[in-house]
Amino acid sequence: MKKLNVAVIGGGFMAKAHSMAYACMPMFFWPAPAIPIRKVIVDINDKAAEEAKNKLGFESYSSNWKEVINNKDVDVVDICTPNDTHLPMAIEAAKAGKHIICEKPLARNSNEAKEMYEAVKNNNIIHMVAFNYRRTPAVALAKKIISEKKIGKILNFRGTYLQDWPADPNGPLSWRFQKEISGSGTLGDIGTHVIDFARYLVGEISSVNSIAKTYVETRPVQQSDNDTMDIRVGNSDAERAKVDVDDEIITMLKFSNGAVGSIEATRNGYGRNNYLTFEIHGTEGSICFNYERRDELKVMFANMPSETRGFQTIYTGPAHPYGEGLWPIPGLGIGYGETKIIECFDFFTAIKENQQPSPNFEDGYIIAKIADSIIESSNKGEWIQI
Ligand code: SOE
Numbered sequence: 001m002k003k004l005n006v007a008v009i010g011g012g013f014m015a016k017a018h019s020m021a022y023a024c025m026p027m028f029f030w031p032a033p034a035i036p037i038r039k040v041i042v043d044i045n046d047k048a049a050e051e052a053k054n055k056l057g058f059e060s061y062s063s064n065w066k067e068v069i070n071n072k073d074v075d076v077v078d079i080c081t082p083n084d085t086h087l088p089m090a091i092e093a094a095k096a097g098k099h100i101i102c103e104k105p106l107a108r109n110s111n112e113a114k115e116m117y118e119a120v121k122n123n124n125i126i127h128m129v130a131f132n133y134r135r136t137p138a139v140a141l142a143k144k145i146i147s148e149k150k151i152g153k154i155l156n157f158r159g160t161y162l163q164d165w166p167a168d169p170n171g172p173l174s175w176r177f178q179k180e181i182s183g184s185g186t187l188g189d190i191g192t193h194v195i196d197f198a199r200y201l202v203g204e205i206s207s208v209n210s211i212a213k214t215y216v217e218t219r220p221v222q223q224s225d226n227d228t229m230d231i232r233v234g235n236s237d238a239e240r241a242k243v244d245v246d247d248e249i250i251t252m253l254k255f256s257n258g259a260v261g262s263i264e265a266t267r268n269g270y271g272r273n274n275y276l277t278f279e280i281h282g283t284e285g286s287i288c289f290n291y292e293r294r295d296e297l298k299v300m301f302a303n304m305p306s307e308t309r310g311f312q313t314i315y316t317g318p319a320h321p322y323g324e325g326l327w328p329i330p331g332l333g334i335g336y337g338e339t340k341i342i343e344c345f346d347f348f349t350a351i352k353e354n355q356q357p358s359p360n361f362e363d364g365y366i367i368a369k370i371a372d373s374i375i376e377s378s379n380k381g382e383w384i385q386i
């Protein structure tokens with residue numbers, strides 16, 4: 001079986017999720033499309049990189065990403081670093097002819113995303129953006145039900161992504177609150193996951209009318225390099241600096257196929273942890289999903305007899321998308337890790353079959369254009385055509 005050497009750039013939360021996926025993917029999906037080898041991990045200095053190597057099971061480590069990308073033994077480059085680094089790393093990897101998986105959002109803005117898409121398009125490589133939530137079996141099942149026209153023509157999409165880890169104004173000013181590094185705030189960080197759902201499940205978005213708000217204007221300067229998302233880690237004594245990104249976005253949507261919709265994303269929704277949801281209404285029924293109950297898909301079909309009419313709950317299992325590779329009984333449950341394992345399986349399958357996966361850098365670029373338009377609409381107070 002073919003082996004592919006992977007270089008992961010970054011040693012934080014996402015590197016952990018992706019490394020676990022490389023280790024586990026063949027255990028779930030056998031025969032695997034190829035065996036991922038955790039060849040080398042890169043972090044900001046040698047000490048951090050060596051620690052990441054030991055913790056995440058890599059053969060070697062480095063603090064020089066350019067050298068690693070150009071290492072002839074590396075087949076796949078996996079970008080798990082803050083958003084301002086995605087462009088230079090992806091361009092270097094594209095030039096070196098390496099397959100690329102890049103964490104979301106693809107870039108800080110659509111200009112950068114376009115440059116990245118152009119770079120990969122002109123090289124014979126496979127590229128993917130890590131919008132992992134569409135890999136949740138219940139979400140893939142929703143896609144199947146919609147494609148089979150079981151809820152008819154789609155009328156409305158209502159998506160939310162609500163979190164509260166930075167709701168405390170004394171939560172540290174990590175890179176996620178600095179436009180120079182992140183490009184945008186809640187919008188790029190979590191709103192783009194919902195945009196990905198909307199495009200995947202309903203179709204292309206043609207225009208937006210939006211509001212973006214910043215609630216916490218300053219935050220204590222972060223005291224360590226770590227990107228903490230622990231709600232308990234506040235520091236009211238540290239010097240404060242400006243937040244220059246959005247905390248919340250609300251947008252209305254028009255789709256090219258005539259459907260309408262809305263997205264709400266906030267990181268100030270006390271009590272909401274990873275409340276990523278959608279409800280879709282069609283002419284023949286409805287579908288409802290909440291990631292906090294990610295093994296369940298709620299469906300309602302208009303032709304149900306009136307005495308049993310109502311939402312029914314499907315627990316995903318072997319009969320559903322990716323089910324044969326996962327666990328043998330519905331309701332045993334999947335977690336965040338499994339979505340990353342499935343993502344890895346789809347990416348390696350794309351490499352094996354030499355077919356671009358979805359979402360790829362073109363999708364990442366379109367999502368970046370929609371995100372830019374949401375901010376533009378909020379600034380101008382009007383509908384913006386994508
Ligand atoms: C922080 O909001 C974060 O880690 C996002 O960056 C991820 O994309 C999301 O899956 C979980 O929350």
